[in-house]
Amino acid sequence: xxxxxxxxxxxxxxxxxxxxxxxxxxxxxxxxxxxxxxxxxxxxxxxxxxxxxxxxxxxxxxxxxxxxxxxxxxxxxxxxxxxxxxxxxxxxxxxxxxxxxxxxxxxxxxxxxxxxxxxxxxxxxxxxxxxxxxxxxxxxxxxxxxxxxxxxxxxxxxxxxxxxxxxxxxxxxxxxxxxxxxxxxxxxxxxxxxxxxxxxxxxxxxxxxxxxxxxxxxxxxxxxxxxxxxxxxxxxxxxxxxxxxxxxxxxxxxxxxxxxxxxxxxxxxxxxxxxxxxxxxxxxxxxxxxxxxxxxxxxxxxxxxxxxxxxxxxxxxxxxxxxxxxxxxxxxxxxxxxxxxxxxxxxxxxxxxxxxxxxxxxxxxxxxxxxxxxxxxxxxxxxxxxxxxxxxxxxxxxxxxxxxxxxxxxxxxxxxxxxxxxxx
Amino acid sequence: xxxxxxxxxxxxxxxxxxxxxxxxxxxxxxxxxxxxxxxxxxxxxxxxxxxxxxxxxxxxxxxxxxxxxxxxxxxxxxxxxxxxxxxxxxxxxxxxxxxxxxxxxxxxxxxxxxxxxxxxxxxxxxxxxxxxxxxxxxxxxxxxxxxxxxxxxxxxxxxxxxxxxxxxxxxxxxxxxxxxxxxxxxxxxxxxxxxxxxxxxxxxxxxxxxxxxxxxxxxxxxxxxxxxxxxxxxxxxxxxxxxxxxxxxxxxxxxxxxxxxxxxxxxxxxxxxxxxxxxxxxxxxxxxxxxxxxxxxxxxxxxxxxxxxxxxxxxxxxxxxxxxxxxxxxxxxxxxxxxxxxxxxxxxxxxxxxxxxxxxxxxxxxxxxxxxxxxxxxxxxxxxxxxxxxxxxxxxxxxxxxxxxxxxxxxxxxxxxxxxxxxx
Numbered sequence: 001x002x003x004x005x006x007x008x009x010x011x012x013x014x015x016x017x018x019x020x021x022x023x024x025x026x027x028x029x030x031x032x033x034x035x036x037x038x039x040x041x042x043x044x045x046x047x048x049x050x051x052x053x054x055x056x057x058x059x060x061x062x063x064x065x066x067x068x069x070x071x072x073x074x075x076x077x078x079x080x081x082x083x084x085x086x087x088x089x090x091x092x093x094x095x096x097x098x099x100x101x102x103x104x105x106x107x108x109x110x111x112x113x114x115x116x117x118x119x120x121x122x123x124x125x126x127x128x129x130x131x132x133x134x135x136x137x138x139x140x141x142x143x144x145x146x147x148x149x150x151x152x153x154x155x156x157x158x159x160x161x162x163x164x165x166x167x168x169x170x171x172x173x174x175x176x177x178x179x180x181x182x183x184x185x186x187x188x189x190x191x192x193x194x195x196x197x198x199x200x201x202x203x204x205x206x207x208x209x210x211x212x213x214x215x216x217x218x219x220x221x222x223x224x225x226x227x228x229x230x231x232x233x234x235x236x237x238x239x240x241x242x243x244x245x246x247x248x249x250x251x252x253x254x255x256x257x258x259x260x261x262x263x264x265x266x267x268x269x270x271x272x273x274x275x276x277x278x279x280x281x282x283x284x285x286x287x288x289x290x291x292x293x294x295x296x297x298x299x300x301x302x303x304x305x306x307x308x309x310x311x312x313x314x315x316x317x318x319x320x321x322x323x324x325x326x327x328x329x330x331x332x333x334x335x336x337x338x339x340x341x342x343x344x345x346x347x348x349x350x351x352x353x354x355x356x357x358x359x360x361x362x363x364x365x366x367x368x369x370x371x372x373x374x375x376x377x378x379x380x381x382x383x384x385x386x387x388x389x390x391x392x393x394x395x396x397x398x399x400x401x402x403x404x405x406x407x408x409x410x411x412x413x414x415x416x417x418x419x420x421x422x423x424x
Numbered sequence: 425x426x427x428x429x430x431x432x433x434x435x436x437x438x439x440x441x442x443x444x445x446x447x448x449x450x451x452x453x454x455x456x457x458x459x460x461x462x463x464x465x466x467x468x469x470x471x472x473x474x475x476x477x478x479x480x481x482x483x484x485x486x487x488x489x490x491x492x493x494x495x496x497x498x499x500x501x502x503x504x505x506x507x508x509x510x511x512x513x514x515x516x517x518x519x520x521x522x523x524x525x526x527x528x529x530x531x532x533x534x535x536x537x538x539x540x541x542x543x544x545x546x547x548x549x550x551x552x553x554x555x556x557x558x559x560x561x562x563x564x565x566x567x568x569x570x571x572x573x574x575x576x577x578x579x580x581x582x583x584x585x586x587x588x589x590x591x592x593x594x595x596x597x598x599x600x601x602x603x604x605x606x607x608x609x610x611x612x613x614x615x616x617x618x619x620x621x622x623x624x625x626x627x628x629x630x631x632x633x634x635x636x637x638x639x640x641x642x643x644x645x646x647x648x649x650x651x652x653x654x655x656x657x658x659x660x661x662x663x664x665x666x667x668x669x670x671x672x673x674x675x676x677x678x679x680x681x682x683x684x685x686x687x688x689x690x691x692x693x694x695x696x697x698x699x700x701x702x703x704x705x706x707x708x709x710x711x712x713x714x715x716x717x718x719x720x721x722x723x724x725x726x727x728x729x730x731x732x733x734x735x736x737x738x739x740x741x742x743x744x745x746x747x748x749x750x751x752x753x754x755x756x757x758x759x760x761x762x763x764x765x766x767x768x769x770x771x772x773x774x775x776x777x778x779x780x781x782x783x784x785x786x787x788x789x790x791x792x793x794x795x796x797x798x799x800x801x802x803x804x805x806x807x808x809x810x811x812x813x814x815x816x817x818x819x820x821x822x823x824x825x826x827x828x829x830x831x832x833x834x835x836x837x838x839x840x841x842x843x844x845x846x847x848x
Contacts, residue, residue, distance in 0.1 A: 031716025138589030162714035165562030272719035290586035292455025
């Protein structure tokens with residue numbers, strides 16, 4: 001389908017920037033925001049963002065279902081968060097020591113998160129997961145860490161998905177199990193034996209390119225039981241899901257609490273912050289471990305985090321996201337039925353993964369998101385998406401208009417494939 | 425000496441915050457900004473900062489010679505940097521992809537730094553040094569990295585100064601040499617043999633609790649020669665010194681250029697940003713390595729970095745810092761002579777280390793900084809300090825008034841110690 005005038009202008013501006021980027025950045029872009037990972041047609045650069053809307057370089061507006069890959073939980077430029085950030089910025093951000101708001105935030109975190117007896121702050125999710133592992137090792141005087149196969153825990157050598165530049169020793173003490181598979185977890189724990197320092201788990205199985213899975217209650221309790229029996233730390237990696245499912249931590253509904261927990265992304269509605277929370281058992285270990293960074297005491301992101309957490313608690317933002325998530329899921333399900341498309345929607349409704357059955361190469365998935373994108377809905381074909389509290393019914397309905405047309409295109413594609421098969 | 429009223433009010437407010445902190449943060453504070461590392465009397469918390477001045481919780485003002493441990497290179501709240509940050513903030517900060525300013529900054533970095541054919545951005549200095557090591561390993565398909573004994577390269581398990589929670593494997597491929605000692609460097613390179621991936625060096629020997637040392641020209645050239653001979657990467661860790669000594673990189677005056685370089689701290693005048701620059705030889709490796717973080721494409725720190733680098737280049741800010749650094753060094757030298765104190769000042773003048781001869785336990789050093797602090801100069805007894813372009817002659821003169829009184833106290837202390845020795 002030929003692009004219309006506006007998308008051709010979009011490509012020319014965005015592509016001009018990409019051509020410049022290619023000269024000065026390896027591959028033009030690094031990491032998870034590199035649209036080389038997506039089908040053609042996605043803008044790489046954005047001009048502005050507000051609420052749940054993004055505007056690309058050509059001025060085309062999208063309802064954003066990625067929310068910056070998670071950090072935006074209340075909406076871009078949330079007025080309460082930005083007012084708090086602005087007020088702190090007028091006093092000081094990075095100084096030669098922290099501001100008072102560091103303690104206010106620490107107290108708020110400890111008050112909000114049931115397992116948390118203490119907290120320390122960092123900048124990246126990877127900082128937080130790495131610190132959790134190091135604190136668990138220091139506290140237990142052991143080395144082995146059990147990690148679910150395929151789980152993403154950050155981009156440091158011990159956990160990054162690409163093995164380029166990684167040595168075998170970087171992962172010498174990492175053992176694997178299958179998420180939600182208790183026997184495989186027990187087997188890995190046996191293998192670690194008396195050297196088991198920690199079990200590290202994501203809030204749910206949110207691996208890329210896979211249908212998402214909630215943890216089974218049996219699995220969550222088995223993780224806790226195995227850690228208790230071994231004297232190991234249960235580390236919850238709540239970087240991706242934290243503050244979007246439950247303000248007290250994503251395993252609260254299961255009645256299972258971690259010893260250590262890694263947070264980042266949504267904690268400050270887009271301002272750069274990460275956190276490690278823990279129980280008193282690991283307080284001394286956390287004090288012994290030397291972790292720091294030049295900007296870890298910066299005050300503006302902390303002021304933003306206070307406003308974010310308070311607003312999440314006060315406004316029922318998570319319930320709003322759930323309601324909008326259900327509206328999207330139900331709408332899509334009805335559309336898929338109408339178009340006779342086998343869509344599979346997994347994950348918590350506010351962190352939806354939308355894939356097609358029997359679509360291992362994402363032929364349908366790519367067509368779907370491309371057609372939705374052309375109609376103003378920014379979706380991802382193989383990474384969980386993120387709703388925020390700024391998504392309102394009319395935003396979701398705008399997405400659903402786009403997906404309805406997109407599913408029509410997918411249905412036509414399926415028909416053509418089936419006709420071609422019948423001819424063969 | 426009894427604290428006067430104002431410092432007693434200071435302690436009560438600051439100490440009340442510390443008592444609250446102790447409950448919710450392990451040890452009350454983590455990392456390099458923990459004033460438990462300093463003698464009593466230092467405020468832990470700050471109310472505000474502007475230019476080169478800090479204000480503590482009691483409102484007491486200090487001329488800050490730490491500048492946030494380095495990031496503040498133009499002055500707190502520099503109007504040009506903040507105007508650029510505010511303008512970008514109005515459009516968007518963290519979005520679902522980068523803003524145009526990411527490419528403008530990348531082009532500016534590549535234009536400003538002679539060895540840089542490309543750049544990628546991160547959040548922490550540790551992100552940048554770790555990425556350099558990983559990229560060097562990916563590019564050379566080797567593992568060994570030579571590091572100077574005692575050099576600080578960050579706070580990840582492979583490099584953090586504390587061994588709590590660190591496994592032997594985390595450092596399996598790190599070999600050591602002595603900074604400025606060419607034979608020890610050659611020995612370490614021989615030991616690494618054909619597995620030598622990189623030599624990682626700080627811009628100068630800026631270890632804590634030690635007199636600082638400039639790299640000898642012979643050493644800088646030996647590092648380059650050894651890397652060339654072995655096909656290894658010369659990684660310059662310019663996190664601490666970058667953009668304060670030379671906008672093109674701290675080894676430019678030596679005519680020695682790195683293959684990979686880690687930057688952070690001063691790059692955006694306090695906004696959270698780090699960078700890796702490299703040569704075309706390592707472009708493919710940089711593309712293969714998967715490094716990323718939730719906030720690595722945030723636009724506000726990039727807009728701040730553009731304004732910072734442009735202002736550093738346009739205003740001769742480094743020359744200003746050098747002039748003020750000389751004013752401080754010369755003034756202190758004259759004071760030390762007048763008080764017959766054996767002071768030793770090392771490091772680049774704009775990153776001064778001020779210690780006392782024959783003071784291994786910092787008895788004189790601690791007294792000196794405590795007395796200076798009480799008189800409005802925030803100094804550090806055993807970490808290099810940082811001047812910024814906002815330090816003007818009257819700020820330095822205010823520091824010198826404080827140090828003159830402080831040196832009087834130190835001289836009295838020396839006299840009492842010598843009398844006590846004579847009596848024994």
